[in-house]
Amino acid sequence: MGKAAFEFHPKNHTVTESSLAKPCSAIDGGFRTGFVPVKEEKGDDLPVRKFKVVDDKPHWFYCGQVGHCPAGMVFVVNPPKSGNTFEKFEGKAKESGGKW
Structure with missing residues (x-):
């Protein structure tokens, strides 16, 4: 295992853990940085x-x-190589319009 390091660049972003089912919604108890301006x-x-x-x-x-x-x-x-892939996740996020 290991660590993933998130480097923040301008302007104001977060890293928020979600799920494949709801890509643009935080999961309870998941990793959240909050906004990092x-x-x-x-x-x-x-x-x-x-x-x-x-x-x-x-x-x-x-x-x-x-x-x-x-x-x-x-x-x-740890993206799956088949099935529930990153591309599927990204597609669901784009289709969401940010609403869950």
């Missing part, structure tokens, strides 16, 4: 938040800023 790029001095990966199951995430999830700002840690 960044005014400008400052070389290597950007805020970082870490997620501890404790298993090999998929962990689905999105940005909670208004409009970002339905624009496709989503990702997965």
Whole structure:
């Protein structure tokens, strides 16, 4: 297992754990950074938040800023290679219009 490090770039983003069924909605008890505002790029001095990966199951995430999830700002840690793939997750996020 290991850790996933999330580096935040301008403007104001989140990393919020969700589910394949509801890509743009936070899951209860899931990982959440809250909003991390960044005014400008400052070389290597950007805020970082870490997620501890404790298993090999998929962990689905999105940005909670208004409009970002339905624009496709989503990702997965441990993506399945078939079936419920990242592409399926991203498609569901884009179809959501951000509403769940």
